[in-house]
Amino acid sequence: MASRTNGGSSNGPVDKGADFANYFCTYAFLYHQKEMLSDRVRMDAYYNAVFQNKHHFQGKAVLDVGTGSGILAIWSAQAGARKVYAVEATKMSEHARTLVQANNLQDIVEVIEGSMEEVVLPEKVDVIISEWMGYFLLRESMFDSVICARDRWLKPSGVMYPSHARMWVGPIRSGLVDQKKNDYEAAMDDWYGFLEDTKDYYGVDMSVLTRPFSNEQEKYYLQTSLWNNLHPNQVIGTAAVIKEIDCLTASVNDILEVKSSFSSAISMASTRLCGFAGWFDVHFRGRGEDPAQKEIELTTAPSSNNGTHWGQQIFLLHPPVHVDEEINLDVSFSMNRSKENHRLMEVEFDVKISKPSGKMLPPINKKFYIE
Amino acid sequence: MASRTNGGSSNGPVDKGADFANYFCTYAFLYHQKEMLSDRVRMDAYYNAVFQNKHHFQGKAVLDVGTGSGILAIWSAQAGARKVYAVEATKMSEHARTLVQANNLQDIVEVIEGSMEEVVLPEKVDVIISEWMGYFLLRESMFDSVICARDRWLKPSGVMYPSHARMWVGPIRSGLVDQKKNDYEAAMDDWYGFLEDTKDYYGVDMSVLTRPFSNEQEKYYLQTSLWNNLHPNQVIGTAAVIKEIDCLTASVNDILEVKSSFSSAISMASTRLCGFAGWFDVHFRGRGEDPAQKEIELTTAPSSNNGTHWGQQIFLLHPPVHVDEEINLDVSFSMNRSKENHRLMEVEFDVKISKPSGKMLPPINKKFYIE
Numbered sequence: 001m002a003s004r005t006n007g008g009s010s011n012g013p014v015d016k017g018a019d020f021a022n023y024f025c026t027y028a029f030l031y032h033q034k035e036m037l038s039d040r041v042r043m044d045a046y047y048n049a050v051f052q053n054k055h056h057f058q059g060k061a062v063l064d065v066g067t068g069s070g071i072l073a074i075w076s077a078q079a080g081a082r083k084v085y086a087v088e089a090t091k092m093s094e095h096a097r098t099l100v101q102a103n104n105l106q107d108i109v110e111v112i113e114g115s116m117e118e119v120v121l122p123e124k125v126d127v128i129i130s131e132w133m134g135y136f137l138l139r140e141s142m143f144d145s146v147i148c149a150r151d152r153w154l155k156p157s158g159v160m161y162p163s164h165a166r167m168w169v170g171p172i173r174s175g176l177v178d179q180k181k182n183d184y185e186a187a188m189d190d191w192y193g194f195l196e197d198t199k200d201y202y203g204v205d206m207s208v209l210t211r212p213f214s215n216e217q218e219k220y221y222l223q224t225s226l227w228n229n230l231h232p233n234q235v236i237g238t239a240a241v242i243k244e245i246d247c248l249t250a251s252v253n254d255i256l257e258v259k260s261s262f263s264s265a266i267s268m269a270s271t272r273l274c275g276f277a278g279w280f281d282v283h284f285r286g287r288g289e290d291p292a293q294k295e296i297e298l299t300t301a302p303s304s305n306n307g308t309h310w311g312q313q314i315f316l317l318h319p320p321v322h323v324d325e326e327i328n329l330d331v332s333f334s335m336n337r338s339k340e341n342h343r344l345m346e347v348e349f350d351v352k353i354s355k356p357s358g359k360m361l362p363p364i365n366k367k368f369y370i371e
Numbered sequence: 372m373a374s375r376t377n378g379g380s381s382n383g384p385v386d387k388g389a390d391f392a393n394y395f396c397t398y399a400f401l402y403h404q405k406e407m408l409s410d411r412v413r414m415d416a417y418y419n420a421v422f423q424n425k426h427h428f429q430g431k432a433v434l435d436v437g438t439g440s441g442i443l444a445i446w447s448a449q450a451g452a453r454k455v456y457a458v459e460a461t462k463m464s465e466h467a468r469t470l471v472q473a474n475n476l477q478d479i480v481e482v483i484e485g486s487m488e489e490v491v492l493p494e495k496v497d498v499i500i501s502e503w504m505g506y507f508l509l510r511e512s513m514f515d516s517v518i519c520a521r522d523r524w525l526k527p528s529g530v531m532y533p534s535h536a537r538m539w540v541g542p543i544r545s546g547l548v549d550q551k552k553n554d555y556e557a558a559m560d561d562w563y564g565f566l567e568d569t570k571d572y573y574g575v576d577m578s579v580l581t582r583p584f585s586n587e588q589e590k591y592y593l594q595t596s597l598w599n600n601l602h603p604n605q606v607i608g609t610a611a612v613i614k615e616i617d618c619l620t621a622s623v624n625d626i627l628e629v630k631s632s633f634s635s636a637i638s639m640a641s642t643r644l645c646g647f648a649g650w651f652d653v654h655f656r657g658r659g660e661d662p663a664q665k666e667i668e669l670t671t672a673p674s675s676n677n678g679t680h681w682g683q684q685i686f687l688l689h690p691p692v693h694v695d696e697e698i699n700l701d702v703s704f705s706m707n708r709s710k711e712n713h714r715l716m717e718v719e720f721d722v723k724i725s726k727p728s729g730k731m732l733p734p735i736n737k738k739f740y741i742e
Contacts, residue, residue: 030584031558031591034565037577047573074575095580102579187402194405202418204445206408208473209466213401220402 028090033069036131039309043071045298046131049161049284050075052294056127056159056286057081065116065130065149066142070096070109072129077108081127084109087119087149116145121153128154129161135227136313137167137243137280138335139345139370144252159290160247162282168301169278169333170239171264176226177274177316184221188214225347225370226314229307230277236323237266239301242278242333248287258335266327272320273329276349277302277312315347315368326356338369345370399461404440407502410680414442416669417502420532420655421446423665427498427530427657428452436487436501436520437513441467441480443500448479452498455480458490458520487516492524499525500532506598507684508538508614508651509706510716510741515623530661531618533653539672540649540704541610542635547597548645548687555592559585596718596741597685600678601648607694608637610672613649613704619658629706637698643691644700647720648673648683686720686739697727709740716741 037043050057050072058080064073065087073086073096086109088096093113100109112119128150134141150160191213199205242260266273281299286292300310330352338344347368353361408414421428421443429451435444436458444457444467457480459467464484471480483490499521505512521531562584570576611633616626637644652670657663671681701723709715718739724732 030580030587034562034584037569038565040572043573069577069580071573071575075573078574095583098579098583099575099577103576191405194409198408201411202414202442202446203449204442204470205474206440206470208469209401209440212466212469213405216401 028092030069030092030095033092033095035309037069037071041300041306041308042131042298042310045282045284045296046072046129046161047075048294049292049296050079050129052296053284053286053292054079055293056161056290060126061085061123062127062129063087063121063125063149063153065128065146066132067096067111068092068131070099070111072131073109073111074100074103074105076127076129077105081108083123085119085121085125086111087116088113089115116149124155125153125158126155127159127161133165133280133282133310135310136225136278136345136370137165138255138258139313143245143250143255146247147250147252150248157287157290159287161284162298163247163285163287163292164283165245165247165280166241166282167243167258167278167280168239169242169260169262169276169331170235171237171266171273171329172230172234172275172277172314173236173268173272173320174228174230174234174274174314174316176228176314177272177318177320180221180226180316181318184217187217187221191217219369222316222318223366223368225278225368226316227311228277228314229311230302230314231304232302235277235302236268236271236273237264237329240264240331256337259333261330261332264329264331266323266325266329269325271323273317273323273353274320275314275316276331277314279310279312313370315349315366317351317364317366321353321361321364323353328354330354335370399463401440401463401466404463404466406680408440408442412671412677412679413502413669413681416653416655416667417443417500417532418446419665420663420667421450421500423667424655424657424663425450426664427532427661431497432456432494433498433500434458434492434496434520434524436499436517437503438467438482439463439502441470441482443502444480444482445471445474445476447498447500448476452479454494456490456492456496457482458487459484460486487520495526496524496529497526498530498532504536504651504653504681506681507596507649507716507741508536509626509629510684514616514621514626517618518621518623521619528658528661530658532655533669534618534656534658534663535654536616536618536651537612537653538614538629538649538651539610540613540631540633540647540702541606542608542637542644542700543601543605543646543648543685544607544639544643544691545599545601545605545645545685545687547599547685548643548689548691551592551597551687552689555588558588558592562588590740593687593689594737594739596649596739597687598682599648599685600682601673601685602675603673606648606673607639607642607644608635608700611635611702627708630704632701632703635700635702637694637696637700640696642694644688644694644724645691646685646687647702648685650681650683684741686718686737688722688735688737692724692732692735694724699725701725706741 059082062076062081062084067073067086067088073084076084097111130146132142132146240262243258279300284296300308332350335347338346349366351364430453433447433452433455438444438457438459444455447455468482501517503513503517613631614629650671655667671679703721706718720737722735
């Protein structure tokens with residue numbers, strides 16, 4: 001064996017950036033907090049949700065689940081909360097506490113280091129605020145912890161911030177489909193050169209491993225979802241809501257699996273169906289009997305000028321399919337947590353493509369991994 | 372909270388390459404095996420060690436610790452071993468078995484999936500062969516497992532392949548010192564812009580976090596060792612052996628800590644001491660009473676044309692120190708496993724710099740992390 005993982009050092013041969021990732025992979029790093037705090041779409045939505053709905057906060061008890069640097073807790077206090085409990089599992093809690101003091105809110109905001117599942121509060125709260133959303137909403141999301149917090153600590157009349165969440169899927173075109181195919185082919189070319197060298201120089205024929213190597217590379221380049229901020233004109237047909245979550249009532253079971261069938265009409269002349277994109281939005285609507293004065297939406301949909309750090313998750317189809325206006329897609333979508341690796345999500349697309357004439361193109365079935 | 376770790380998807384904003392690293396971070400990926408199998412310096416050394424010392428293998432029982440794709444086990448069999456036990460902890464064992472069969476060696480090579488600490492062999496062996504070396508020899512190395520294998524399964528007369536290992540440190544010059552300083556300064560410039568925006572747009576003063584952010588970035592950019600393949604002319608003074616390991620006798624305790632004091636004479640006129648590089652070599656010498664017919668060396672020292680995937684580990688000094696020929700460095704070096712994170716190594720350099728006149732420059736003390 002040798003070089004020991006790729007996690008190693010920067011400037012390495014294989015693992016550019018891996019070091020960076022390993023180093024900042026926990027929320028205990030300010031660098032990562034800064035990335036999230038610099039996301040204007042995210043920040044504006046929460047800021048407006050709080051300050052344009054002060055009636056939900058004035059004189060109230062608030063719980064911030066996963067407070068990170070403490071920004072939502074501080075805003076809640078600034079909007080008039082009587083008391084804010086800011087729970088954070090990582091050492092970032094120490095920075096949050098420092099920040100709360102520097103902004104002279106230590107009498108209102110109480111930073112608690114601990115996991116939401118174990119924390120004990122001295123009272124039930126009127127509002128739970130949390131920025132719990134992961135890539136494509138549910139990837140490594142904290143929603144389980146938010147549900148736990150709600151069931152234990154939210155008053156029966158309490159309000160969730162955000163109150164609703166939706167997942168979307170839409171058909172797309174993207175040059176990534178060619179790029180990833182090229183990457184895959186380059187990796188295979190390289191493999192064949194490697195096979196020759198190993199046979200010639202070292203007397204061992206490794207060609208029997210070509211198939212597993214190809215499978216491994218295919219999985220990596222072609223079956224793993226990609227992060228991207230798409231331009232809206234890359235969405236080539238109608239997008240569909242594949243999941244709606246009411247944050248006040250959803251259970252953990254409700255989000256273990258996402259299953260949806262939907263139709264999508266191609267709306268662009270002579271283009272390529274290169275795959276699908278998945279994104280989400282959340283809404284701040286308050287509660288039926290205690291609604292928001294001003295409803296706020298936070299969307300991570302493709303946008304020409306409001307990209308987010310969440311971007312969209314891209315699922316590429318190889319080879320892309322030539323499509324035209326009035327073509328219709330019937331899509332069955334499912335997403336599950338991987339049995340082998342809980343962190344991993346497995347996604348499956350079943351696509352039936354019908355022409356206006358009623359003629360069907362060959363159906364597509366593809367599996368993907370969200371890592 | 373938000374984007375959930377950097378481990379995510381390729382093409383992401385923060386985490387280029389992180390996906391790649393996560394995907395291939397275990398030895399169960401052929402891609403990673405291929406990287407190691409493509410390292411000519413590594414391959415040539417082991418190939419020559421085996422085939423130029425066939426007397427150690429002919430008719431003998433051999434144990435390959437961490438066989439990976441099985442290459443060393445196959446060579447051992449090709450060199451005439453009677454029996455080869457090839458132990459591998461990851462699923463790579465399945466590929467190794469396939470490869471052994473494809474090369475028609477299944478009667479000699481037995482691939483065993485399991486951890487070396489738990490595997491039971493039917494006999495003691497004459498040779499233990501293993502490629503166990505990590506970055507700077509000991510970073511995440513498998514040497515513990517090799518020691519365990521030796522103590523349990525090597526005959527009293529047995530031979531270790533390799534038989535000896537050494538760690539080296541030498542003073543270097545490198546433009547990386549400027550590059551990393553620039554990276555750090557750019558990160559701080561960016562932070563100050565972020566502070567202004569957050570205050571102006573969102574009413575929160577985060578300047579109290581400037582110091583911890585700066586510490587975090589400094590640790591990342593300036594105190595974390597780097598992977599690099601240096602050119603020999605970047606080594607500006609004498610390099611020293613800081614550790615010698617006899618693989619036949621070393622204990623786990625012997626490698627827990629590395630401590631060394633050495634002198635280094637600068638051998639280059641008017642240059643900059645930008646830091647130190649650490650590397651290793653291993654030797655295949657057989658055993659005192661049963662020596663190699665042909666001693667082989669595998670070195671990862673700076674080389675103009677024989678770079679390895681191990682490269683060297685670089686420890687940068689900020690700011691660099693102007694030095695000249697005949698300047699002498701007295702260096703105290705120590706390396707320990709981190710208490711908080713066993714995977715991490717902590718390194719400390721104490722450097723005293725004396726001019727030929729006897730005059731001393733200000734001493735340097737720096738801590739580093741090998742990740």
